[in-house]
Amino acid sequence: MTIFLDVAVVQIQSWLARTPHLRGRRGASRMIREATMAEAVDEMLTKFTDKARRNIAYGDIDGVIALEILRDDAVDEVERHVMRHLRKRLPAAPLRSTRWEGQDSLDAHAADEPLVTHDWPAPVPEWPASKPCDWCRSWPASREATVGAGDDRKQVQLCEDCGKRHRYAGFTTSTTATLKPGVERDLLERWHKEHNSKPTLPDKFPDLALLGKENDNTHLATVYADGNAVGKLNKELRDLRRNGIGTNFDLPQAISNATWSALLAAIEEMSAGTDEMMPVIAHLVGGDDVLVSIPAHEAWWFTRTLQITFQDALAAELADAGLADLPVPTVSAAIVFHHKFSPLPAAVDLAGELLAHAKKQHRGQRASLAWQDITHDGPYPLHHQAPGQRQAPALDALIDAWADLDSLAELGASARANLAVLARHTDPERVKAHAERLGLWDSVQRFLDGPIPLEDALGMVRWWRTK
Ligand SMILES: [Zn+2]
Structure with missing residues (x-):
């Protein structure tokens, strides 16, 4: 051993x-x-x-x-x-x-x-009488740095960790040639290999928001996705190997391939152009984990494509290795919608909590998708608040409801707001009467007793991509 x-x-x-x-x-x-x-x-x-x-x-x-x-x-x-x-x-x-x-x-x-x-755990810094770091605000500042360029140039005081980050960040012109080793360079290299185009990546959240195709260019979505039941596959593979089956199958590599295929497919599905500047800021891609920020309206299609492609790609790798009978891991995801000036740490931490909640709710047995809109729902996880807990729909249920969500998305903002008020007061008769006047009863009906409540559906389509 x-x-x-x-x-x-x-x-x-x-x-x-x-x-x-x-x-x-x-x-x-x-x-x-x-x-x-x-x-x-x-x-x-x-x-x-x-x-x-x-x-x-x-x-x-x-x-x-x-x-x-x-x-x-x-x-x-x-x-x-x-x-x-x-x-x-x-x-x-x-x-x-x-x-x-x-x-x-x-x-x-x-x-x-x-x-x-x-x-x-991270060491707790000793606090001499000094000011906190200008970036993280949690450790004492211990060094000066100049950040920004031109008129934006300014002096900041950073802690040891942030000082290192600053030194490692390199130039901000983010072409493959100038990007330092890391996930964004990996992304551009893989994109180039498949598409033969050499886009750059946005440097700032407001630049990313501007790449959105819809009218609203103020909001972003931070998407965090992670595989389900990878451990279960690992176990079954081990048992097969004891009988000499699947001994050449490289599981970590297969999962990494599936994750990258899924991310590239999700980017290809975006409605915004990808040739010059790709509308993505990639924070983390590793193993079966993906953490990216994208324009808000792209989020639902992007995440759906990511989840479906991961599963398909991994299933194909298993089938190629003669292991088609093994259970294929799925991916659960969390989408956090936020303003382009809202701080990234809040969005990332919330996404982490929502993702854990989605996995727990579905016991890691199926692909599911949790979401929250910081601007409209606030920064604290809704599932912690009672009543009106928000559930994470299973991906299957979401795809099933997709066409009806499309219909809701085409409504004007005031019609949606009126429906939301009726939905909140849960008066099905009045909801029905109102939906019939809008000619939408067929689409609304499923949300009165389906897995996605009408109020949630109306929140989801706030950032829906309309064709
Ligand atoms: Zn710091």
Whole structure:
């Protein structure tokens, strides 16, 4: 039996979005890549070659260092060494190490629980009498930096973590050639390979909002998606392998391929042009996780396409490997609609909470989609408020209702507002009478007793893409 040690940034999405500035997020994306990529891990292990090696069966995921321990008695020492390596490069990131045991990596990670888990929270800074960091406002400022260009140029005071982000962010002209290693460069390179066009990416949220095709260019959607039941597939694959079936199938690679296929397909589905500037700001793509911001009206189609394509692509990879009988993981997602000037950390944290809620509600058994609109619903998760809890619809139910949502979206704002008032007071007769006057009863009816309540449906179509 072999021990496997994984050290990962906990809630990587929250750490990436710790500063409201995209520059801070972009720098963090590069820091995390450079701290955890294969070359960095190999270099970190140069004096430990008899004690540990990189676990190549785990896949190369930003924010995770996965090792195979070669001498059981060295595991504590290796763990401390990895901690020092990561803490130096990611000063404020909360870290977690887990140990697993098994015949090989797949076998070990198919266990329900790790052998041992250690949490290494971000250090609490000591507070001398100094001002807080201008970016994160949670650590003391310890260095000066100049940000912006031209008239926007100004001096800011940053903490250790944000100072590093600033240095790593590089130039802001975001063509593939000038972007530093990280998720956005990966995205542009993959896009170029498939489409032969070389778009750039927006540098600021207001620029991203302007790329929306609909009349409203003030709102964005931050979409966070994550796979369901990947562990279950892992387990069934392990059992098959014990009988010599599927031994060549590389699950981490297949999941990574499916995630990228899904993201590229979702971008292709957007109504906005993608040739010059792609209407996407990508925060995180790793394993089965995707975190991006896009113009608000693109969000429903984008997310639907992402969810369907992930499942189809992974099913195809399994079928190609002769493993068509295995259960195919699905993807659940959360969409948070927010104003282009509303801070990214609030949207990302809310998306994380909604996603956890959606997965719990559906027990990870099907693709589902939670959503909230910070401008209209406020920044606190609606599912925590009683009554009027909002449920996350299953993707199937949403697709089933799509044409009727299209019809609701075509109504004028005041007609929708009137319907919403009636829906809130739950008087089905009056809702029916009003819907009939609008010639919409056929479309409204399903929302009176279907899985998506009418009030929710009206909120969803506020940012619906109309043809
Ligand atoms: Zn800071």
